[in-house]
Amino acid sequence: MGVCIVVAVYPESPELPEILYAGELEIRPEEGLVLATGQALTLSVREFELLAAMARRQGTIISRGDLYRTVWGGELRPGDRSVDVYVSKLRNKLETALPDRRFIHTHPGFGYRFQPQPSRNVHIE
Amino acid sequence: MGVCIVVAVYPESPELPEILYAGELEIRPEEGLVLATGQALTLSVREFELLAAMARRQGTIISRGDLYRTVWGGELRPGDRSVDVYVSKLRNKLETALPDRRFIHTHPGFGYRFQPQPSRNVHIE
DNA sequence: ACCCGGCTTTCACGGTTTTTTCACGGTCCG
DNA sequence: CGGACCGTGAAAAAACCGTGAAAGCCGGGT
Numbered sequence: 001m002g003v004c005i006v007v008a009v010y011p012e013s014p015e016l017p018e019i020l021y022a023g024e025l026e027i028r029p030e031e032g033l034v035l036a037t038g039q040a041l042t043l044s045v046r047e048f049e050l051l052a053a054m055a056r057r058q059g060t061i062i063s064r065g066d067l068y069r070t071v072w073g074g075e076l077r078p079g080d081r082s083v084d085v086y087v088s089k090l091r092n093k094l095e096t097a098l099p100d101r102r103f104i105h106t107h108p109g110f111g112y113r114f115q116p117q118p119s120r121n122v123h124i125e
Numbered sequence: 126m127g128v129c130i131v132v133a134v135y136p137e138s139p140e141l142p143e144i145l146y147a148g149e150l151e152i153r154p155e156e157g158l159v160l161a162t163g164q165a166l167t168l169s170v171r172e173f174e175l176l177a178a179m180a181r182r183q184g185t186i187i188s189r190g191d192l193y194r195t196v197w198g199g200e201l202r203p204g205d206r207s208v209d210v211y212v213s214k215l216r217n218k219l220e221t222a223l224p225d226r227r228f229i230h231t232h233p234g235f236g237y238r239f240q241p242q243p244s245r246n247v248h249i250e
Numbered sequence: 251a252c253c254c255g256g257c258t259t260t261c262a263c264g265g266t267t268t269t270t271t272c273a274c275g276g277t278c279c280g
Numbered sequence: 281c282g283g284a285c286c287g288t289g290a291a292a293a294a295a296c297c298g299t300g301a302a303a304g305c306c307g308g309g310t
Contacts, residue, residue: 044257061156081297082259088299108267108296109170110157169268206286207270213288233278233285 020055023101023116025094027055036097043093046071050086054104054114063111087112145180148226148241150219152180161222168218171196175211179229179239188236212237 020027026035029052034041043051049071054062064083068076076083087104094103105113145152151160154177159166168176174196179187189208193201201208212229219228230238 046258060153061158080259081261081299084297085259085299088297091298106297107157107167110173113158113165115165171269205271206288209286210270210288213286216287231286 020052022055022058022103022114024098025055025103025116027052036094039097041093041097043090046086047090047093050083051090054112058114058116061107061110061113066111083112145177147180147183147228147239149223150180150228150241152177161219164222166218166222168215171211172215172218175208176215179237183239183241186232186235186238191236208237 018029020029024037027033028035032045032048034043034048034051050067053067053070065076067083068074068080071086072082091104094101100118102117103114105115105117107113143154145154149162153159157168157170157173159168159173159176175192178192178195190201192208193199193205196211197207216229219226225243227242228239230240230242232238
């Protein structure tokens with residue numbers, strides 16, 4: 001097999017202010033700001049980076065290893081539960097802000113998937 | 126300001142993310158994700174690996190020994206029913222997600238064959 | 251220097267989910 | 281009938297995760 005060359009040309013370096021949306025969440029990485037229905041959430045640095053990392057890849061399953069590399073840097077050591085702990089923290093804050101949405105889904109053995117999901121407040125059945 | 130050029134050179138066949146299709150199934154091995162008509166299926170690691178192994182060789186009959194080597198690693202010991210059990214689990218989940226297709230076909234004495242097949246839900250008669 | 255408070259890391263327990271294994275019951279022949 | 285083969289529920293064992301809380305870090309204020 002040969003090589004693969006990928007060339008990306010961006011019209012300026014100046015980052016078009018990245019803004020991520022998910023459900024009624026609005027995430028502004030540059031600013032370190034998260035809005036839930038307009039209301040600002042108070043997240044720590046780790047919480048924020050973790051949220052951003054997942055939101056950037058929403059809909060896909062991301063392994064703990066990937067998340068650790070992206071947010072913490074370096075390799076996830078076996079037995080290190082940092083990612084889980086912060087997912088838990090994040091879930092709490094999101095739950096508090098937006099009680100009827102689930103954002104972070106666990107895929108046992110694979111990792112986590114971020115995807116806003118309407119709650120069954122919609123009265124199924 | 127000018128432009129920003131990013132060049133990436135990969136030494137081997139670029140990891141085009143492998144994606145397998147079968148009927149209305151979409152399988153993304155890298156991510157451990159399966160979509161059935163867009164909806165994410167929830168599979169365990171074994172279920173997923175088994176599905177991927179079969180989908181990679183769809184249309185062919187694969188022996189239990191082959192499947193075991195590929196998914197579990199090591200040799201299938203006589204009397205070990207793991208493959209059958211997981212085929213059963215997989216059939217259930219696929220059936221639930223896509224009621225009018227059969228994917229996994231048994232070839233007694235030989236093994237299993239994976240191939241999407243429209244069911245007669247189509248109302249013949 | 252000392253204390254305080256917030257953030258991060260680590261530890262540990264307990265609940266869940268997955269994987270493995272067992273066993274019973276069908277089916278398809280000769 | 282008897283044996284090989286397969287489907288599958290369920291128990292047992294193992295792996296995996298959620299989370300409260302202890303412990304470590306660090307900067308700011310007094």
